[in-house]
Amino acid sequence: GAGVSQSPSNKVTEKGKDVELRCDPISGHTALYWYRQSLGQGLEFLIYFQGNSAPDKSGLPSDRFSAERTGGSVSTLTIQRTQQEDSAVYLCASSFLAGGGQQYFGPGTRLTVT
Amino acid sequence: QQQVKQSPQSLIVQKGGISIINCAYENTAFDYFPWYQQFPGKGPALLIAIRPDVSEKKEGRFTISFNKSAKQFSLHIMDSQPGDSATYFCAASRSARQLTFGSGTQLTVLP
Numbered sequence: 001g002a003g004v005s006q007s008p009s010n011k012v013t014e015k016g017k018d019v020e021l022r023c024d025p026i027s028g029h030t031a032l033y034w035y036r037q038s039l040g041q042g043l044e045f046l047i048y049f050q051g052n053s054a055p056d057k058s059g060l061p062s063d064r065f066s067a068e069r070t071g072g073s074v075s076t077l078t079i080q081r082t083q084q085e086d087s088a089v090y091l092c093a094s095s096f097l098a099g100g101g102q103q104y105f106g107p108g109t110r111l112t113v114t
Numbered sequence: 115q116q117q118v119k120q121s122p123q124s125l126i127v128q129k130g131g132i133s134i135i136n137c138a139y140e141n142t143a144f145d146y147f148p149w150y151q152q153f154p155g156k157g158p159a160l161l162i163a164i165r166p167d168v169s170e171k172k173e174g175r176f177t178i179s180f181n182k183s184a185k186q187f188s189l190h191i192m193d194s195q196p197g198d199s200a201t202y203f204c205a206a207s208r209s210a211r212q213l214t215f216g217s218g219t220q221l222t223v224l225p
Contacts, residue, residue, distance in 0.1 A: 004157070033212060043158070043203060043215035056212060091157050099209040101146070105157030 002026075004106035006092050012112045013082055021077045021109045025094030032075050033095075033103060034067060038088035046090075049075060050098040082113045117141075118206050120216025127223050133191040135219045137204035140185065144206040148213070149178065149189045152201045161202075162189070194223045 005024040013019050025032050034046040045059040049069040060066070064082075069075040079086055089110050093103040120137045127133045139147075148163035164171045164178040164187065171178045177190040191198055201220050205213040 031211075035213075035215075042217045043205075043213075045212040045214065048212050059212070093157075095210075098211050101163070101210050102148075102160050103213065105150075105159065107155070107157050 004092055004094050004104055006090075006106040006109050008109060009107065010110045010112075012114060015084060015113055016081055018078065018080045019082055019111065021079075021090050021111070023075045023077070023092030023094075023106060025073065025075070025092070026104055027073075029094035029096055029104075030072060031095045031098035031103075032069060033093040034075070034077050035091045035093065036088045037091055037108070041088075043091070046077070048098065055098075079111075082111075084113050087111055087113045118204060118214050118216045120204050120219060122219060123217070124220045125222070127194045127221065129194065129196060129223055129225050131194050131223075133194045133198070133221055133223070134188060135202055135204070135221075136186065136188045137206075137216050138184075138186045139206045139214075141206070141208070141214075142185070143208045144214075146207045146210040147178070147180065147187050148205050148207075149176075150203045150205060150215075152203065152218075158203060191221075194221075196223045196225050199223050 007022045033048040037043045047057045064080045067077045089108040091108045093105045095103045149161045150158035151161045152158040162173045162176045175192045180187045201218045204216040207213045
């Protein structure tokens with residue numbers, strides 16, 4: 001595809017359930033980033049991948065959050081035992097290289113925890 | 115503290131006017147300063163970015179001014195148009211990796 005794609009676009013889940021959010025980066029981009037956008041916290045960094053490894057996981061808010069990337073392409077962000085404060089828009093971005101400048105963002109997944 | 119402070123929170127400008135949004139940062143290790151534009155329901159899109167070795171960068175109607183000693187940078191939108199109405203985020207990073215974002219400015223350009 002031409003841009004970063006994310007699925008699902010919207011997800012409503014009950015408190016305590018696990019969710020998986022998917023990101024397909026731009027083809028050929030080796031760096032992939034996850035951010036979270038919420039009313040109270042703005043846009044905050046979660047984790048980034050260079051290839052399949054995650055040099056910086058410092059933004060993950062708790063051990064309920066994890067992410068993986070396989071084949072240097074698709075990434076999945078998993079939130080276990082969701083809480084209401086996890087409700088936010090989860091954004092994925094990719095760039096040609098980590099440190100390669102422009103990050104291209106996907107449209108995000110809006111997660112609502114009821 | 116890796117914080118970026120952005121002001122104003124909201125801005126209303128007449129068509130044809132100049133929109134100015136300001137940001138200040140604390141971490142002197144930051145070396146990449148982009149501005150992003152976001153429309154409702156969309157992800158942020160890069161508008162323009164600057165590195166600290168220059169004091170100003172202009173692309174079309176958009177200009178970044180950068181003051182390294184004051185640790186401040188700003189976005190100027192000349193000849194603002196209703197289509198520019200969006201939320202604008204400044205950001206900063208070290209080596210263009212993970213971005214630290216400002217809190218955003220909601221710009222409304224009146225026709």
